[in-house]
Amino acid sequence: MKTLRKTMCMVMAFVMIAAIAAAGATAYADDAIKIGGTGPLTGGAAIYGNAVKNAAEIAVEEVNAMGGVQFELRYEDDQHDAEKAVNAYNTLKDWGMQISMSSVTSKPAEATSAETYADRIFALTPSASAVAVVEGKDNQFQMCFTDPNQGSASAQYIADKGLATNVAVIWKNDDVYSRGIYETFMAAAGELGLNVVSDTTFADGNNTDFSVQIADAQSKDAELVFLPMYYDAASLILSQADAAGYYPAWFGVDGMDGILSLDGFDTELAEGVMLLTPFNADSADERTAAFVAKYQERFGEVPNQFAADAYDCVYAYAQACEAAGVTADMSAEEICAAMIEQFTTMTYDGITGDGMTWDASGMVSKSPKGMVIQDGAYVGLD
Amino acid sequence: MMNRNKNFGRNLLTFAVVIAAYAILQPMVLAGSVSATLKGMLVPICAYVAMALSLNLTVGVLGELSLGHAGFMSVGAFAGATTAIALQQAVASAPLRLAIALAVAAVFAALVGFLIGIPVLRLNGDYLAIVTLAFGEIIKSIFNNLYLGLDDRGFHVSLLEDRTGLAEEGRMIIAGPMGIGNIPKIASFTGGFILILLCLAVIFNLVNSRQGRAVMAIRDNRIAAESVGIPVTKYKMMAFVISAAMAGAAGALFSLNYSTVVANKFDFNTSILILVFVVFGGLGNMLGSVIAAAALTILPEALRSFSNYRMLIYAIVLILVMLATNNPTLKMLIGRTIPKRKGAAESA
Secondary structure, three states, rough: OHHHHHHHHHHHHHHHHHHHHHHOOOOOOOOEEEEEEEEOOOOOHHHHHHHHHHHHHHHHHHHHOOOOOOOEEEEOOOOOHHHHHHHHEEEEEEHOOOOEEEEEOOHHHHHHHHHHHHHOOEEEOOOOOOOHOOOOOOOEEOOOOOHHHHHHHHHHHHHHHHOOOOEEEEOOOOOHHHHHHHHHHHHHHHOOOOOEEHOOOOOOOOOOHHHHHHHHHHHHHOOOEOOOOOOOHHHHHHHHHOOOOOOOOEEHHHHHHHHHOOOOOOOOHHHOOOEEEOOOOOOOOHHHHHHHHHHHHHHHHOOOOOHHHHHHHHHHHHHHHOOOOOOOOOOHHHHHHHHHHHHHHEEEEOOOOOEEEOOOOEEEEEOEEEEEEEOOOEOOOO | OHHHHHHHHHHHHHHHHHHHHHHHHHHHHHOOOOOOOHHHHHHHHHHHHHHHHHHHHHHHOOOOOOOOOHHHHHHHHHHHHHHHHOOOOOOOHHHHHHHHHHHHHHHHHHHHHHHHEEEHHHHHHHHHHEEEEEEEHHHHHHHHOOOOOEEEEEEEEEEEOOHHHHHHHEEEEEEEOOEOOOOOOOOHHHHHHHHHHHHHHHHHHHHHHHHHHHHHHHHHHHHHHHOOOOOHHHHHHHHHHHHHHHHHHHHHHHHHHOOOOOHHOOHHHHHEEEEEEEEHHHHOOOHHHHHHHHHHHHHHHHHHHHHHHHHHHHHHHHHHHHHHOOOHHHHHHHHHHOOOOHHHHHHH
């Protein structure tokens, strides 16, 4: 009797799962152009994936409400893994994706860009910053800066503003993103006369204790510590430096963006942290303010730079589709040819910069803004 | 004699299932009637099946728990991709290049398996499991810090930082944490299918041979085996190296299906994932490994419609299936509906 009950329980559990599967989806107009993208919606990098997805949803709603081109958006989870990103991309292809927003993070984007290139689907990534994503592929474009670009721009900024002469760098030596920025930062720092006194690394697996790296920077009197890494490790460095009584100037790149919305992080510690990012959520610009207000109302947090890039991606697509007269019944390949033509010739004004242009390499040209964290919010440095 | 016939039938069934799956899917792929999702997953499924078979040889037949099997996959993935890139000009035919890459990967992984086996196979049980885990992590760290470039003067290797000093037209193949990029995508479903058949043939022949019986005797009782004069370390090493070679070939097949591969992909989680396939399919049960690896690779993709609850549902399904396959009432039900399976279900 008891085993029968257990069996019944199991059967019921299966039935319940099947019932959840019968969930409905949002209805879109038939004449909508299908935009698909993959990103880490779960797992360690989920803040980026969800920011991109949320912002893209807002932008698609706004574009659709204007009555011109109609978009339909779908995001699939890739868990920041190249294999799963290709699976997610194939799911989107089955769905009938006509334009791609590539992937949110670099390695997955490198894998999916090879697929979109082979399938002739146009892709514009909001945030995958590795050079390999666009290199040698005529239909891959980026809305964000490339990694090397960020490293040299950071060094340039620190030297131009006279922020420090003795600089420490802590970076993650098994991470593409961190290494890419580090290498160009070091090259630019050498040219600009910045004195890198401490150069320490960490890797996956030993990314919780930073006492050695912090002590090294402290003992060599670094006035500024450059942190080319994602916010999760950076948050630990900030709190451990605080515990060690070390208060240099901190300088991060766009991966630092997101530190304020990290659960359980004392935002007091991030006070005064500088970062280079093309987006300023406190900007007085009318469009930025409207976007930030809408995002905050819907998702309860200040959008980061990834969100802003995604928002711009959708609007750039809207502008290009209008100009090229793209309609929903065109094939992905036809749209791809039209988009390449548009993106290499058009100028786009968005919330992450005015007068953005793209060259045939797919890399964007726009100017970065320096930001500093004050009272738990990002404020423009200039 | 009776037992032998049963084994033979079971092995034949395993081959039949694999060949039938290929015979049904391949024409559908050629006709374009398979969804892009399934088509894209065929090669990774083959790679995972080969991995599961390889680990089942270590865990199920040899009886030693290896928690670092992804390390061998990693060695194979990097060796295979490097070979394929280096031979891009020299060998024009893609299937031939794939075969060479897989063979080279198997040799490298076997070599690493041998080196690791020397200290590891002196241990037993839990100790062996922990040490294999450590070796998996060491392999990951090495590839994360390895730089390998190729130019007209040959290969250049450096560790920790890029000191390869490549000539202008040279190509960086392994770039430390960035792994290998721009890999030629030459892996094919047919190649994967042949790899699985080879793995099955090797395992079945081994299990039914004099050496295989010695290996299983060691698994069942090491002391008894030693006392009748079986050289324990030699046979353990043999099974372990064969297993590593298969994992290497599987890794090469996997990496040649994607344009990029990084060392962090082959971490502890991947080792555990493969172990889940093996346990799920049943220790020592090769057909079970084939089916479990294929089903559990497809499952997360099939659950995409659940969006946010996907991985939760995946875990729940995993628990339920584990319970269901061990539930006597359900087993009896299955046994009743398919009378022929009754004997098999009991012995499994």
